[in-house]
């Protein structure tokens with residue numbers, strides 16, 4: 001066994017970590033637009049040679065907007081998936097039912113919080129920023145796949161948020177404190193979700209033969225490719241927003257180079273940093289070494 005997660009422990013850890021939206025976003029809160037919102041490891045905006053420091057900061061803040069928007073999208077398919085997973089066995093294990101319903105409730109709270117942050121951002125940034133969507137259409141496309149493939153995508157994403165906070169956000173003293181607090185509070189609850197995802201994946205693997213597992217990995221990669229196409233669109237929208245917000249007109253060559261560089265930054269943020277998370281890899285390994293190897297083979301594309 002590569003873990004010791006169980007519903008009872010998650011349930012008690014969740015109630016200790018729990019917070020209210022007002023704790024994160026008290027009335028009168030404001031974002032500080034003199035600071036970056038995203039850690040450079042994820043944003044990769046300071047490294048662009050032809051952007052001024054001010055333009056790099058604005059693009060970083062637009063990446064913060066994108067993070068709010070894309071997590072909104074993700075959480076809108078996590079919520080129904082978890083409810084559907086809980087529904088068939090409501091009378092078997094009380095800890096299981098309460099832990100999964102708590103998970104769904106927290107995800108609904110996250111959607112609410114991300115929306116409020118999004119409104120705060122758009123209300124003060126001054127330029128409208130594009131976002132892919134609509135969220136329910138993206139969610140429908142993801143959810144039409146094999147439930148094991150969807151559960152693996154969710155497992156990858158929730159471990160990924162642990163990486164984002166611990167590796168990049170926690171010790172970054174430059175970030176806007178309000179945005180940093182959002183990422184911290186999200187991380188606190190996602191840590192328990194990732195454990196529940198691990199248990200969901202195990203339940204969905206039960207009784208599958210090798211061919212069934214291979215099909216789920218095919219579909220996992222299919223969902224990954226679908227999300228990656230969305231990241232291409234989102235990185236272009238981000239650059240449209242940058243040009244609109246700063247008045248900077250990028251040359252055709254700069255625009256193309258920046259689109260490629262930023263697409264790669266989004267790939268790392270939303271796919272690559274999850275694919276290589278040791279706990280995600282351990283879950284794959286437990287399912288099948290072949291599944292682990294297939295994901296390991298594509299992970300460098302998203303680095």
Ligand SMILES: [Fe+2]
Nearest residue numbers: 075107110190
């Ligand atoms: Fe969440």
Ligand SMILES: [Fe+2]
Nearest residue numbers: 107158190193
């Ligand atoms: Fe979550």
